[in-house]
Amino acid sequence: MEKSQKVNLVEEVQDKFKRANATFIAEYQGIKAQDMNEFRASLRKSSMDFKVVRNTLARRAVKGTPIESLASELKGPTAIAFSYSDAALAAKTLVQFAKDQPKLKLRIGTLGNKVISVAEIKGLAELPSREVLLARMLGSMKAPMTGIAGVLAGVPRKFLYALNAVKDQKAAAAGA
Numbered sequence: 001m002e003k004s005q006k007v008n009l010v011e012e013v014q015d016k017f018k019r020a021n022a023t024f025i026a027e028y029q030g031i032k033a034q035d036m037n038e039f040r041a042s043l044r045k046s047s048m049d050f051k052v053v054r055n056t057l058a059r060r061a062v063k064g065t066p067i068e069s070l071a072s073e074l075k076g077p078t079a080i081a082f083s084y085s086d087a088a089l090a091a092k093t094l095v096q097f098a099k100d101q102p103k104l105k106l107r108i109g110t111l112g113n114k115v116i117s118v119a120e121i122k123g124l125a126e127l128p129s130r131e132v133l134l135a136r137m138l139g140s141m142k143a144p145m146t147g148i149a150g151v152l153a154g155v156p157r158k159f160l161y162a163l164n165a166v167k168d169q170k171a172a173a174a175g176a
Helices: 003-019 035-045 055-062 068-073 087-100 118-126 130-175
Strands: 022-027 048-052 079-083 106-113 114-116
Touching: 003 079, 022 068, 035 068, 035 087, 048 068, 055 068, 055 079, 068 087, 068 130, 079 087, 087 106, 087 114, 106 118, 114 118
Parallel strands: none
Antiparallel strands: 022 079, 022 106, 048 079, 106 114
């Protein structure tokens, strides 16, 4: 690979690190090419990139970034998954593929500017999706308003019941 190509690749990977809200470093050695292509296609649906990068070039790409401490983990056959939208969905996809393909070994990741361990990646994978969390939050915000509306509607309803009871009483007294 020529020097200009290496420079372009380092810039590309550095840009991906900057744009990604989560990254995951994995060892991929021994996975069949067909399985890897299917995996990459499923990652693209989750707005992710999966890139195999030489470790020296990846180390140069993280140099000078808030996740520079990640450079020490870049050894051996390394692939980097970049997530640009839902980090929990990305972690779920990676953890599921690692279960299906034991040769994919997650090593470490980043969430924002924080380096996270494999246990934290698995914990992130167990989180509900962003949409589910937003729906739960909306439901909890809506519940007090629904309760207040029920209480406020109860006052006229009870008044109406009282008026009906008085009417029934007077009708019974008039008929007796």
